[in-house]
Amino acid sequence: MSLVSIDHGRCRRDGACSAVCPAGLFENDPEGFPQFHADGEQRCIRCGHCVAVCGYDALQHEELPLHEAALLDSSLQLDLTALNQLLQARRSVREFKAEPVPQALVREAIEIARWAPSAVNRQPVEWLVIQNPAEVRKLAGLVAEYLRQIVEPRYAHYITMWDQGKDPFLRSAPHLLVIHAPDDWGWSTVDSTIALTQFELAACARGIGTCWAGFLMRAAAGHQPLREALGIPEGHSVTGALMYGLPRYRYHRIPPRQAARVTWR
């Protein structure tokens, strides 16, 4: 049984599946029908382009069945002005309400982030959602412990803040999202950054305030007690983290940014 089969009754021989396959796994048979390569099962990256591009439901991929491939709604109108505003109005939120974020909203944003591109479609990211504010506090304490140990002058000010009862590391956020990915995958960091960026935008669109937790990411790379508290599996590293909660303040303007430095050729 081939990984990909073609229903000749439905196929219009338009060549689309063959053209979009990134691994070049289709060839035409003598009648012009696409035929999946004999060794395609090993080389297929399961990106689903062949399934997604066929307008006649003529192609069946054993691991990406049609009933799991949602139909695109072509009647939806993308409001570019609203989209641009979302992209420009997303801010790093550092002041949160005590009220918890409904889990369903976070689940939705993770669901959207699953469609982020990843190298060779590996989808290496795993998600850890820490909903308990007391646990987030404990993790902030471990970040402080690590930064105190490594004695770098640039962190001294933050340690002083922590000692004064402020939390510059996780900003007293009620929740924390951490992602991790395998060390033996060369694209883990890039794939994770893209996925977390996609999550951040989906979260922002749902009224969730997020901020990248750079201090925690730094500490997770060097502090075993923090890794253990997070429960990061052996062979994985923390590749991204966002503190999140409901924003305490509403922003009213888009702050200016540097002009894009672009070379056009």
Ligand SMILES: Cc1cc2nc3c(=O)[nH]c(=O)nc-3n(C[C@H](O)[C@H](O)[C@H](O)COP(=O)(O)O)c2cc1C
């Ligand atoms: C990789 C990365 C790490 C960051 N780490 C922190 C952090 O630990 N604490 C913090 O308050 N902000 C952190 N930020 C937020 C940046 O300061 C923020 O993105 C930048 O000032 C621009 O502001 P905006 O995100 O509101 O547009 C981080 C951002 C990135 C991309």
